[in-house]
Amino acid sequence: MKLRLKRRIQLSRKRPLMWRLRARQRWHDRWHRHHAHFKHSIGARLIAVFIVLAALGGLILWGVQEGRYGMVVAGFLLFLVIGLAFGAIRRMLRPLRALAAGVEAFGRGDLEHRIRYFHRDELGDLAHRFNQMASDIQAMLDGKRALLLAMSHELRSPLTRARLHAELIDESESKEALLHELGEMRDLISALLESERLGSGHSALQLRKCDLAALVRESVDAEVALQIEPGLPLLAVDAMRVQLLLRNLVANALRHNDAGRGPVSVALSRAGQGVRLVVRDHGPGVPPEALGQLGEPFFRPDAARSRNEGGVGLGLSLCKLVAAAHGTRLELRNAHPGLEVAVSLA
Template sequence: MKPRRVKRLFGSVFTRLLLATLAAGLAITFTVIAGFMIIRLHTENDFKRNLLFYTEYLVEDLGDPPDEHRAQEIARRTGMVIRFDHPEHSWQTGPLPRFFNFGRAWIHQDASGMQMGSSKGHHFIRLSHAGGELIFIATRDPHHSDEAIWILTAMAVAMGAILGLAYFYIRRILKPLHALKAGVDEVGAGRLSHRIPEAGHGELRDLAEAFNAMAERLNRLLHSKEQLLLDVSHELRSPITRLKVQLEFLEDADARESLRSDLAEMEAMVATLLESARLRHTAAALSLKSVSMGDLIRSLIPEFKDRRPGVEPGPLVDVPVNADPEKMRSVLRNLLDNALKHTPDDGPAVSISMAHRQDRLEIVVEDRGEGIPAAALPHLFEPFYRPDISRSRKTGGYGLGLSLCKAIVDAHGGSIDLVSTPGEGTRVTVGLLLR
């Protein structure tokens, strides 16, 4: 897994909530365990004290020297193992528990001289008696370990079930956030008509309602802006036409040519605005037909034969797509024109190539020119935006070319992406779906 994906995984709200739930569960578990251990410690102290008192009675009952037959009877009734070690006579009422080892036992000596210890969960008391050593071993139930394993297994299964339920519950709670993210992506891509479901209740529903209200306001604002541009463009056509007529009566030839150039520039800008607005509102402006994009590019390249450093075709494929040939010709012409404008005359030729990627056709226009600053990249497809803040005539254009290209490609249901590095060049990729 890549570091970025790991960072994203552990940075997500879902993962953090799940880890918080897990941490809380473990903290509660450890608290309960600690409480039981403290209770057990106090209980063991009471048990040891009672066992010491009981041992004194047993020692008196066994006599001096201790009676082996009496010890056998006591062992049968209590489950203890009683052992007497003496230089002349030793005996033991039964076998020692499995893995029991006096050498590795924890031992505590009482003020009376009795020694108490435990080994593998078996408690014992050792004391001097009748010239030898008397040992009482309180054996643990042999089924205790099996029961403990089953209890621990049941606890682990229960903890896993609880965490599993918490996992699915948290996913259900955070499901509206996934819809919200998808909505943000859609709005960020320019599809302002997208709305997210206003399901559930509480803060997440309020967030969904606020998002939809924001998208609606943005949609109205942008629609008003585009409608204003459209209306202004329509209104400009009539005075431009009248100016062109009046211009012919101007006697100064130099002034006439200068004004004619300015009017032509204004007329081209108005036409571009109208075309962009029409394409953004509906795809009905397209005249779709089956087009071989390879043939279209081959027919377009001769238009730039006199432009330096020239256009060099790369691999071209003859895969038919459903497109408007004139509109796509306009897109490619605009991209090649931009690439040539920003490439030195003595630099490498601008390349245009194609690639067939499963269900889409990619057209790539690439240059080795001056490149575009990183700060300008997010705004390149906005109307009237130009990285050249001087807006000089050297580079030409009105900042509408790439905006119009995106409008045309979007109307085709495709995509257009641009990557650029200052000093190294720019690469534009147009993706069209194959139907």
């Protein structure tokens, strides 16, 4: 046994210095890996906090039993230790609040939002994966938008040629039907292009001071009843997009209005520093359960908004996008009789 021990000592002395340095470096690397794993593991840090809390609590109870201090001091020390532990745990779980805010932003469609994380622990890794998911979804939506815009542009040329050929056909019911269908296809392509442009947000708007009262008078037909409050302020809006919104709302109202009950009305009134636009018809309205879905692309309620009566199904969707680009929203409600759509611009 002694001979073996002596041989090992002699061999260890004969080993080169570089080998011993490498062994020490491997030991240091292992220690740093374990330290990093502990530092970036929220579970390990929570265990450390609980161990420290238990140790300090035990010391306080031992001090009470030994008579070193009274119950009041012990209670204060316990309260202080628990408060420090609570603060440490709250700090460790701070990324959860950032995750909640990020998920809420993603739910609103703000895919450019990025969740901040402070440690590459489990929560930090989760936040990183959420950010990567948002980037992937944004890239997918951008690709879809680019493809849709390219297809819509490419479809315009053959559609224009088809309409020119249809104009050369002799007058008949078939010609009128064909021109009507071609017109609906043109409207659909224009609506899709405008939807994708507005989908990019405020960058699609050309804001200028605009007199909404004059814009309404120019845009609506004589059969529409106007109720315009005098002295309305000028607003910085995209006049072409607001005109598009107004025409779609009025066209939708005229399509479904019952003239026997009353005319379609357009009202402008002051709303704080802005202007409130209200369009109302006196038609059958929509079922209450379908009211929340109005404004979705290609959505039509049942008999109240049928395909034969309606357009391409993107009118209210475009209006919703125009309102959102101006920082507001459409308000839809059944007016009994009819449907009322309102939007507040500022």
